[in-house]
Amino acid sequence: MVNSQDIVSVEQRVWNAGNKYRGQFESGSIVTIWSEMIYLSAIRSEYAVLLEQPTLDLNMMIGQLHDLAQSNEIQAAVVSDFNESIRHALLPRTNEENRLQIFNDIREDGLTLIHEQCDRITLMKILQRMNIDYGPRMNGSSATPDRLNKLMASIALTKVRERGPITVYDPTAGTGGSLIAMRRMLGKSISVKLVGQELDPEAYLRCNMMLDLIDDDTTSHHLSNNDALSSDKGVKKLKADIILSDPPYSVNWNPEADLLKSIPYSEIGVLPPKSRADFAFVLNGLSHLKAEGTMVIQLPHGVLFRGAAEAKIRQYLIEQNYIDAVIGLPANLQYETSIPTMLLVLRRNRSRKDVLFIDASDEAERSRPRNNLPESAVNRIVATYQDFRDDNQYAHVAAQSEIISNDFNLNIPRYVDNFVPPEKVSIANLENHIASLNDEINVLDTKMRKIMAKYHAE
Structure with a gap:
């Protein structure tokens, strides 16, 4: 089972990254990008080496990833989706000078998270859950x-x-x-x-x-x-x-x-x-x-x-x-x-x-x-x-x-009757309770009449 403390920790990392680049980066894509980084870095060491290095040219990095993945259909699909997620996330109003810096910062945050979490399956499941809950690219089914x-x-x-x-x-x-x-x-x-x-x-x-x-x-x-x-x-x-x-x-x-x-x-x-x-x-x-x-x-x-x-x-x-x-x-x-x-x-x-x-x-x-x-x-x-x-x-x-x-x-x-019958009520006890309530009403009525009489006298 996924530990609740791990969930809170990972979610907080995503929110922090989203808030840091609000208006410059589509924060819902962070979970997808980090998930794909986890997969690529775990499945093959050559991917890990590329992702560990600060990127000076996004097109060159994606091209190198594609070259590594061309012999494997699933890995090639992940690299293509990784590229699409990055392009979608770097919002149009983000100027070219900032794009590399933003991507490298998010990449660095993702790598830190990967290195801290030894169980990558658990980490991917948490990110997948966030993808469904808060910015689903997949529907809940x-x-x-x-x-x-x-x-x-x-x-x-x-x-x-x-x-x-x-x-x-x-x-x-x-x-x-x-x-x-x-x-x-x-x-x-x-x-x-x-x-x-x-x-x-x-x-x-x-x-x-x-x-x-x-x-x-x-x-x-x-x-x-x-x-x-x-x-x-x-x-x-x-x-x-x-x-x-x-x-x-x-x-x-x-x-x-x-x-x-x-x-x-x-x-x-x-x-x-x-x-x-x-x-x-x-x-x-x-x-x-x-x-x-x-x-x-x-x-x-x-x-x-x-x-x-x-x-x-x-x-x-x-x-x-x-x-x-x-x-x-x-x-x-x-x-x-x-x-x-x-x-x-x-x-x-x-x-x-x-x-x-x-x-x-x-x-x-x-x-x-x-x-x-x-x-x-x-x-x-x-x-x-x-x-x-x-x-x-x-x-x-x-x-x-x-x-x-x-x-x-x-x-x-x-087949399963889970009806819980109401507690039985004693008629005698109910009558005594009603009588007690009537006595209280009479006492309160007497007090109220005395108060009203006092105001009428004035």
């Missing part, structure tokens, strides 16, 4: 808060039996938060292959930058810049041990005409509605899940109770015994929406036929601009999932027959 990534990874890990190699897949990888969380939780002794797809080019680039920095002898990654629902390029034969996903909620999609003829849609008999792709992401993920694998996907609550085609898909998932748990989360945890979401945990070869429902909707720490999911809440959810047990007003293990009797409606309040 490109990232999931760290604590939610940790929760999803922790749930998936409870069922992992193999000690490696392990394949982890995120079909909507964003900037790579879920893949990085899983890599860190698995430990360096386990060989891990991280696989992702990401449609947004900017998020795809940021994700590659993050994953490049964690590649080592036991870690490799493969990322594709495409839509998981319309392209299987790079993942056609993929079978993953763990799938983590936080797809965009209820977006439109355009399924191919013959998709209904393919499994599992031919077995279900319907496609997810074109106006809500939520179950398309679920079924696409399942198609890449190993027999003993676990999938954790974050979705809006609507998928639990909406009718028509989605009701038939829920029925299919229950009858096939794929759904392991439904976990309700608090509202306002996400970057891009304040709605409450939930986690759907799916597994293929389940030995039991019941489903665990957890209602963690009241577990948030209230904050701005978003609520936080505290560590204690994460631990409680994971422990309850591991134990797979009832917990009064918090969790319930529902038999398949109970779910069938509810017409395959998975809405959490149907």
